Structures are given as C-alpha cells and as structure tokens.
Amino acid sequence: MASKKPNTKDSFQPTDKVKWSGIYDVVHGKGCKHGEHQVTCVTNEEFPPCATTCGSGVRFRLYEAAKHLGEYKRFKKKA
Numbered sequence: 001m002a003s004k005k006p007n008t009k010d011s012f013q014p015t016d017k018v019k020w021s022g023i024y025d026v027v028h029g030k031g032c033k034h035g036e037h038q039v040t041c042v043t044n045e046e047f048p049p050c051a052t053t054c055g056s057g058v059r060f061r062l063y064e065a066a067k068h069l070g071e072y073k074r075f076k077k078k079a
C-alpha cells in the first residue's frame with residue numbers, strides 16, 4: 001500500500017507512477033543539457049524519460065505536493 005503522506009526524500013524514475021500530484025524537482029543525468037528544473041506531475045500518470053540525452057537516467061523528487069484541480073470534488077467539471 002502507498003503511504004498517505006508524501007515523502008520528499010523519495011526519488012522516482014521513468015515508468016514509476018506518480019503518487020502525489022505536485023511540483024517535482026527534475027534532475028537529469030550527467031551531460032544532459034537540461035540540468036535541473038521543475039515540473040508539475042499529476043497522480044497516476046507515469047514519469048516520462050528524458051527526450052534529449054539522459055533518457056531513463058532522469059530522476060524526479062517531490063518538491064511540493066499540490067492536488068490537481070480535477071482531484072477535488074468541490075469544483076464543477078467543465079461541460
């Protein structure tokens with residue numbers, strides 16, 4: 001079972017499922033021109049491999065969890 005609380009020490013790799021929506025620090029492999037940056041990931045999607053140099057060598061670490069708008073029932077869905 002997945003734990004209920006996000007652990008910011010966990011590091012994820014491509015093909016891992018996103019457990020918590022939020023902002024992730026992305027660390028690319030050595031020599032990849034992308035270096036470090038941040039992305040927003042959404043629950044149940046898979047972390048993607050880098051499209052440029054490092055491929056599956058890229059790692060994702062949760063920076064700040066934030067539920068995606070669609071995960072909240074209290075907002076109206078678009079028609």
Ligand SMILES: [Zn+2]
Binds near residue numbers: 028050052054055
């Ligand atoms: Zn890369």
